Amino acid sequence: MQSRTGKRPAVSTSGPQSQLTQQSPPQMWGQLVSRVFELDSTVEGHSQVSPASSRAVFLVDMPQQRSPETSLAPGERLEPVHIHGVADTSLHVCLPKARGEELAAHGWAEAHQYEDFGTEFMIYGPRTNEELEFVVSIVEESLSFARDAHDA
DSSP: OOOOSSOOOOBOSSSSOOBOSSOOOHHHHHHHHHHHHTSTTEEEEEOSSSOTTOEEEEETTOOBOSSGGGOSSTTSBOOOEEEOOTTTOOEEEEOOHHHHHHHHHTTSEEEOTTOSSSOEEEEOOOOSHHHHHHHHHHHHHHHHHHHHHHHO
């Protein structure tokens, strides 16, 4: 796996976990949102746990989680991913713990400050087209994680 270039962005230490520096350019953030909601069976909604500017990624054919560690809103509608607003541009995703730790080791992510299961991670907003492709692939991994746990 290729490491993310440069230093990690600054991230808030209180309140909602937010990316404070190195945000995606607005056009790149728009491409991220567009690409994520073009993924098969995704639908946009209001996040159940994130600020109002965030966009929840729901699965149309899977409203309920079977395993709480696959959702950012355990006990509510399955929310495996949400994308923070254009002032932040990071994402929160649920991934298998080992995969999230691997992404963190390579500079793409860090643990969610309010994690419950060790599967919740912040993914930094993409700054380039190459990073955009990689971040979209991480979203796809998160959706697969939610589906695989559902099918278990």
